[in-house]
Amino acid sequence: MIRFALTLLAFAAALPARAEVNIQEVTSPGGITAWLVEEPSIPFLSLEIRFSGGSSLDAEGKRGATNLMTALLEEGAGELDARAFSETRDGLAASFGFSAYDDALSVSARMLTENRPEAIALLETALTEPRFDGDAIERVRAQVLSNIRSSEKDPDDIAGKTFDRLAFGDHPYGSDRSGTVESVSALTRDDLLAAKHRVMARDRIYVAAVGDITAEELGPLLDDLLGGLPETGAPMPDHVDVALTGGTTVVDFPTPQSVALFGHLGMKRDDPDFFAAYIVNTILGGSNFESRLMTEVRENRGLTYGIYSYLVPKDYAELVMGSVSSANDRIAEAVEVTRQVWADMAENGVTAEELAAAKTYLTGAYPLRFDGNGPIADILVGMQMQNLPIDYAATRNDKVNAVTLEEANRVASELLRPESLHFVVVGQPEGAI
Amino acid sequence: MPRLLALILTSLFFALPARASDMVTTYTLDNGMEVVVIEDHRAPVVVHMVWYRAGAADEPQGSSGVAHFLEHLLFKGTEKMEPGELSRVVAENGGSDNAFTSNDYTGYFQRVAADRLELMMEMEADRMVNLQLGEEEIETERNVIIEERNQRTENNPSALFGEQRDAALYLHHPYGTPVIGWRHEMETLGLDDALAFYKQYYAPNNAILVVAGDVAPEDVLALAEKHYGPLPPNPDLKPRERVKEPTHLAARRMVFSDVRVAQPYVTRTYLAPERDPGAQERAAALTLLADLLGGDGTTSHLARKLQFEQQIAVYTGAGYRATSLDDTSFSLIVVPAEGVTLEEAEAALDDAMESFLEEGVDSAALDRLKMQIRASTVYERDDVAALARRYGSALTSGLTVEDVQEWPAILEAVTEDDILAAARDLWRPASSVTGYLVSGSPTEEAIQ
CATH class of the missing domain: 3.30.830.10 (Metalloenzyme, LuxS/M16 peptidase-like)
Structure with missing residues (x-):
């Protein structure tokens, strides 16, 4: 029965990757490259743009500058103040999203075919001529400060910040990209302009377009939209060694359910063993209900609503991490079971049945990700940032299927280090933890 | 008897599929189950959902949270399926599955390659009427929903505030009770509460099948008739009439x-x-x-x-x-x-x-x-x-x-x-x- 299912799946999985999602590389007359999937059946376009480096390029002492700058990109640009900009965008029924992450600044745009030139022209002003008006800066700064204060009393956020500080110290990854009340309060308009020049440059740009547009139309559009950006920006941050050692850090916080984050050194995305690690993690704590952690901590013991582990291959550091939340009087047991599951997999590896099930799940789930113009654009821009070849989608499942039981178990024993696993627990846990 | 007659008439009336727009086609099966098919042929993927006209606001007094508790328990197996088997089979077929509960509905869904639709229907139809529960599953899963309440509500003052606000807004109507349940009542939920709710509300004449993706409406109808069609309707299903709010007199x-x-x-x-x-x-x-x-x-x-x-x-x-x-x-x-x-x-x-x-x-x-x-x-x-x-x-x-x-x-x-x-x-x-x-x-x- 399972063998039968496998044969069918290989065919189904291949369809979107090979036949339906036809990815082209388009280079504009001005030399900007984008990946394109033409999808003319619905008259709109999804555009994903990434500037690598993101908020990790904040200048010394200016933590939060990239985050605040990004939030201000649609608060007035060119001739339009914040309200006029929003009114113009809404009148076109376009939507623009701007976000700052540790490794990238992302721009997600969606626009109708019927008014695409106007929408692109408006987006261009946000990317190249944001106004950073004084009143807009103060309005958005107050919002960011409010978020920072709220985050200081949110157990999930406290856990994340504590974990990052322990893992990465003084590296930008070690602090919140929103900045602190002090650093954000001190930011000036010049700091925001400087942050924009550090991050939003053509030498670090990745673009994907999916929708109702041809390669011939996309080329000039890229130059219109992005040609006005500066050629170069700030140098990229350094790689950082993960400084975690085994143990537990408890942050006392008055809340009934303790939140735990745990992890240690992980694996680089371009490591030849990455697929084996990806499979091992799926079996350990991947996102479906079948993982060992979910089975032991939730299904068998009812200790939590959800427990997950994940590989975190950042551009300049790599972790394997996990998270779980349990009532203060039960978190110690959840942590204990998690340590046991972690150690057992490191020592004894996975079974042939688990490996087969994980492969079927991963290879079957992959094509399901390609389910809309926006999601496809998101995948394509991610592939470019990870230096993957343009035919990656067609070969990815073969790489998953090629992982042997021996490889998976060697990688499980190398990747999982129970003695290095560090837990950050936020709450008021009872008992020894 | 009159009810049966009405059902037969309905089925005659709706025997021909009604194509409501360029993407959406609807039917009603003879047993009263509604079917909605939404076509999108760009990728060989399908979403299969079954929605029940039963949510937290349909719960009996004193067992708040039972609609959501039952939603969790529906993953615990039937005569044919072991506990957890449905999710395992979905995962083995490369799909993902989950469920959700609101005041007015409970829904179950799977996203999967379009050629797996029949397998999803077979399993979903099975658990609509053949759920098998034991006391051991009840206790563990009750702990899970209490941890879910901890995570969503107790750990979040804004969520607690919202819960109190709804309770203040509705003087009488059950929308004033949180979907996840009041904690003191969740702690007492048992097998009987869950099964009573299940027997009352989980039936084809209280369910809606929604299938969206790379499917032909006539194929979906044929599969639905094969797997959901034989399920007996619940003749004791009553109209959903909840208590009404009295006139509000005080801010x-x-x-x-x-x-x-x-x-x-x-x-x-x-x-x-x-x-x-x-x-x-x-x-x-x-x-x-x-x-x-x-x-x-x-x-x-x-x-x-x-x-x-x-x-x-x-x-x-x-x-x-x-x-x-x-x-x-x-x-x-x-x-x-x-x-x-x-x-x-x-x-x-x-x-x-x-x-x-x-x-x-x-x-x-x-x-x-x-x-x-x-x-x-x-x-x-x-x-x-x-x-x-x-x-x-x-x-x-x-x-x-x-x-x-x-x-x-x-x-x-x-x-x-x-x-x-x-x-x-x-x-x-x-x-x-x-x-x-x-x-x-x-x-x-x-x-x-």
Whole structure:
């Protein structure tokens, strides 16, 4: 029965990757490259743009500058103040999203075919001529400060910040990209302009377009939209060694359910063993209900609503991490079971049945990700940032299927280090933890 | 007997599929199960959903949370399937699955390659009527839902505040009870509670099948007739008539204090009419009212008055949940700027609402909203899973397929006068709850 299912799946999985999602590389007359999937059946376009480096390029002492700058990109640009900009965008029924992450600044745009030139022209002003008006800066700064204060009393956020500080110290990854009340309060308009020049440059740009547009139309559009950006920006941050050692850090916080984050050194995305690690993690704590952690901590013991582990291959550091939340009087047991599951997999590896099930799940789930113009654009821009070849989608499942039981178990024993696993627990846990 | 006759007549009447739009086709099976098929042939993927017209507001008194508890227990196996087997088989087939519970519905779904649709139907039909539960599963899963409540609600003062606010808004109707349940009642939920709810509500004549993706409607119908068709309807299913709210005579005010609050805010909530079958006009006006008042953080009326003309607030918003079986709510929120008290923020909110009525609707703003409504009919074709959810939630909230399809046109027909009339009608102090979320220990507040 399972063998039968496998044969069918290989065919189904291949369809979107090979036949339906036809990815082209388009280079504009001005030399900007984008990946394109033409999808003319619905008259709109999804555009994903990434500037690598993101908020990790904040200048010394200016933590939060990239985050605040990004939030201000649609608060007035060119001739339009914040309200006029929003009114113009809404009148076109376009939507623009701007976000700052540790490794990238992302721009997600969606626009109708019927008014695409106007929408692109408006987006261009946000990317190249944001106004950073004084009143807009103060309005958005107050919002960011409010978020920072709220985050200081949110157990999930406290856990994340504590974990990052322990893992990465003084590296930008070690602090919140929103900045602190002090650093954000001190930011000036010049700091925001400087942050924009550090991050939003053509030498670090990745673009994907999916929708109702041809390669011939996309080329000039890229130059219109992005040609006005500066050629170069700030140098990229350094790689950082993960400084975690085994143990537990408890942050006392008055809340009934303790939140735990745990992890240690992980694996680089371009490591030849990455697929084996990806499979091992799926079996350990991947996102479906079948993982060992979910089975032991939730299904068998009812200790939590959800427990997950994940590989975190950042551009300049790599972790394997996990998270779980349990009532203060039960978190110690959840942590204990998690340590046991972690150690057992490191020592004894996975079974042939688990490996087969994980492969079927991963290879079957992959094509399901390609389910809309926006999601496809998101995948394509991610592939470019990870230096993957343009035919990656067609070969990815073969790489998953090629992982042997021996490889998976060697990688499980190398990747999982129970003695290095560090837990950050936020709450008021009872008992020894 | 009359009920049986009605069923037969219905099946004759609906035997031919009704193709409602270029993407949507509907049927009703002989046993009363409704079927909605939404086509999107761009990728060989399908979403398979079964929605039940049963949610938290249908629970018997004293067992709050049982609808959601049962949702968890539906993954625990049948005569044919081991506990967890359904999710395992979905995963083995490369799919993902989950479920959700609201006040008015409970839904189960799988996303999977289109050629696996039949397997999904086979398993979903099985657990509609053949659930098998033991005491050991009950205890473990009850702990899971209590941890879910811890995670969603107890650990989050805003969620606790919202729960208290709903309880204050509804004097009598079960929407005042949280979907996840009150903790003291969740702790007592047992096998009998879950099975009683299951036997009452899980039947084909109380269910809606929604299939969206790379499928042909006639194939879906054939599969549905094969797997869901043989299931017997529940002849004892009663019309969903819940208690009605009495006339609200007193404006309610509440203060919720919690040491974990970093950013205080004020909310105002009004009891509001919902979309009714064949009569969605007032709900359409309220939908646009919420957008105009607090939809966009830059251009909305509240943003203009409280964030641009004065620096009273760091955030303002308005929300209205149009799709609901019974009376719903319309909410406003003001997060004050530093140095502004909640009393000042509330006064500014009152002024802004008054000025909205005095100044009238900004016709350019209304035109922009209507442009976005027209555009949404283009954008939504890219996300059939969202369309599937829209049909499922509407059909379990008393609406029909026709209501869903007429909704964009009804929104577009709303006039400036309709919006102002809806606002005047809605904003009656006696049917409102004003809530302050503040930082502090609960005991201090109780003494005040």
